[in-house]
Amino acid sequence: MRALTWLIGLFAMAVGIVLAARYNEAYALFVWPPYRVQVSMNLLLLLLLVVFLLSYRVARIAVRAVELPGEVNVWRKQRRREQAQNALAEAERFYREGRYGQAFRSATHAYAGLPQPGLAALLAARAAHAMRDFERRDTWLAHAAAHDREIRxxxxxxxxxLAIADRRFEDAASSLEGLRARGHRHLAALRLSLQVEQGRGRWPEVARLxxxxxxxxxxxxxxxxxxxxxxxLEQLREAEGDLNALERVWQGVPDAERRDAGFLLRAVPHLIGAGDDKLGVAAIEDALKHDWEPELAALYGRCQSKDLRAQLAxxxxxLKQHPEDASLxxxxxxxxxxxxxxxxxxxxxxxxxxxQASRAAHLExxxxxxxLERKEVAERHYREAAVLGA
Structure with missing residues (x-):
């Protein structure tokens, strides 16, 4: 419908122009002595329209010619940017696939074409590290540092x-300290801190994290x-020999842990080694009240508290409750x-x-x-212990 309206309008305008030109008897006189030129006004208007259209077209071509190199440069930059974005995506894919050489090449190509190439530098560093090329890894980390405003x-x-992967825990701690200094304490950073503190052997910090x-x-x-x-356990081991330090560590162990047989089997020997059998005896007695564990009962016999009669009782x-327990x-x-x-x-x-036949009982x-100076009996039990220990 719209096309039909335009067509009718154009025809109407054409008829109007023809009618106006038919009844327009005006003319234009140009005098350039000794010449005189008389031109119909209709022809003059037509010539002026043609000249205007030609001039406009020439001007547009000239402007286009001047702007074309700039537009070509913009197009080329856009094209390079798109290629760099594709290269970055390819680098990420290659890295996930374990194709580190191709990932490194794609990342370096992306770095050259991106307006903010920091992420490409980091990906190149990761790929170099995966290839154990530490020199190029450090080079690309330095490139990444140049864009800290975007990717610090x-x-x-x-x-x-990367430092944790190489067991360079002090370097990793330095990087994480840079994060903490800026108030970044998100969970991913805390996970890395946990690994670092394990590597550094800072066990109180490991427990806190x-x-x-x-x-x-x-x-x-x-x-x-x-x-x-x-x-x-590591804190107990480190405090072994220092009774006061050992008691401080022990007091920090939650009650639930103190009743855990697996924990006590490894912790009580540290208490015994420090000469604090009282803590070991109390811990084993408390644990066995809640859950019987034969190995803990055997360990109880190694504790040398001052009140031997109470231990025996x-x-x-x-024994009345567990008369057939070999460990007890x-x-x-x-x-x-x-x-x-x-x-x-x-x-x-x-x-x-x-x-239950056991090497420990034969040795005892x-x-x-x-x-008791019974040499033959002693030799027989030593032989039995050797057989069981073989």
Missing amino acids: LARLMTEAE ARTLHKHGALTAEQTAPLLRRAQ TAEAW LLALGRLCLRAQLWGKAQSYFEASLSQ LARLAER
């Missing part, structure tokens, strides 16, 4: 990750528990040895062997026989 956080995170990450849902309870356990009370019988035998109750010690060791009987 990403650069520091990358440097920390593990609890923080668990609190914010970044670590599950199953992931947090072994981290906390190792941190606590406690162990004998357990072994512990009772050791306690009787300390009390110089040779006959009871021998009976408990033999009862332990009757429940051999030592007891030597003390």
Whole structure:
């Protein structure tokens, strides 16, 4: 419908122009002595229109010719930018696929064509690191540092990750300190900090970070528990020999951990080594009240508290509830040895062997026989212990 309207309008305008020209008898006179030129006004208007249109067209061509080099340059820059963006995407894909050489080449190509090439430099550094080309890695990290205004956080995170991968924990800590100085404490940075502090052996900090990450849902309870356990055990190991330090570490262990048999089996020997058997005895007694663990019962016999009678009474009370526990019988035998109750010690060791043959029980009987100057019995038990230990 619109096309038909335009067509009718054009025809109407053409008819109007023809009618106006028909009744227009005006003319234009041009005098250039000695010449005189008389031209119809209609022709003059037509000539002027033609000249105007030609002039306009020539002017447009001239302007276009002048602007064309600039437009070509803009197009070329846009084209290079698009190619660089594609190269960056290819570099990321190659890196994820493990094709590090191609990833490095694509990233360097992208770096040359992007207006903000910092991310391409970081990707090139990662690819170089994956190829163990540390010189080029450091070069591209330096290139990335030149664009810190855009990618400082990403650069520091990358440097920390690469340093951790190389076990350069002090360098990683320096990069993470740069993040903390600017107030960046997000979960990814805390995860890296946890790895760094493990590598540096700063176990109190490991425990703090593990609890923080668990609190914010970044670590599950199953992931947090072994981290906390190792941190606590390492702190106990480091404090071994310093009774006061050992007691401070022990007081910081949660009650639930103190009742965990797996933790106690590794922690109590540190307490015994420091000469603090009282803590070890109390911990084992508390744990066995909640859940019986034969290995803990055996460890109880190695604790040398000052109140030996109380230890014996406690162990004998357990024996009423667990009369066939070989580990508890072994512990009772050791306690009787300390009390110089040779006959009871021998009976408990033999009862332990009757429940379960063990190298430890044979060795205890051999030592007891030597003390009682029964050489043949001692030799027999040593042979039995050797067979079980083979």
